[in-house]
Amino acid sequence: MEKEKHHIVPYRVYFYILLALITMTFMSIGLVHINLGGYSVLGALIFSTIKSTLVLTWFMHLKFDEPFLRIMVVFVILVFAALLFITYLDYFFR
């Protein structure tokens, strides 16, 4: 069975993603100078999460890959999140 032709991503798409990533980097640096107290970590992590999603989706081609790869990646991230959650429960309510 002939597979669908490999998707070729145009150069400019990668360039736009880079611009978005750099913009968010500066935004997370700017966030440090606004006093948000305990929320500044949360803010930084939100930016990092959006940035990683862009990298995974576009740079790592998940958008154009077989759905099972996307499902695996999401599943593994959820497993890791569960690991985080359980560890924190154990640590903070001991």
Place this chain on the structure above:
Amino acid sequence: MENVTQHSEPHYDPEASKLGMWLFIFTELLLFGGLFIVYSIYRFLNPVAFQLAGEELNVVIGAINTIILLVSSMTIAMSTTALQQKNKKLTLFLLIVTVVLALVFLVNKYFEWGTKFHHGIWPGSPHLINDMSKGEILFFGLYFVMTGLHALHIIIGMIFILVALKRVQKGTVNADRPSLLENAGLYWHLVDLIWIFLFPLFYLIH
């Protein structure tokens, strides 16, 4: 089912090759993920010490290195496009740019660590052990281990990219057999992903 026209290259299976690379990336997630868990708990227990120690780090160098890695991620992503468009020259050029950027990242890291050593800060240094609090010792311990392990990944990534570059040059990695280059790209993006989290957690604590 693969078609029969690929009989001359019986062992080439791009799907399996990509799947294998992803499985490897998942193990890397656990390696660094474990370290991030250690970091988060020690930071929770020593918030003030982590803030004090974090202010020792140079945000400018950190930000420059972030941008270098992001650009290098773009260039290697573009190189797969160039390969698919059968533009070998551009593919090679983009790969060389990626490797050079990786090298610049390491040079920055060298100066950054050098400044820390100059200030008497390295794992187990007398200044660290005698004059600093437990939380600061933990912060710098994690800083050196995590950025060091990341730098090791940069070096491995560079070797991986150089191997792919050589094979593109020889023509054994080409538009019909791009897997090695794609996997080198995936590895390189992983290195980028890890840094996306390392940068705010170490450099942007205030």
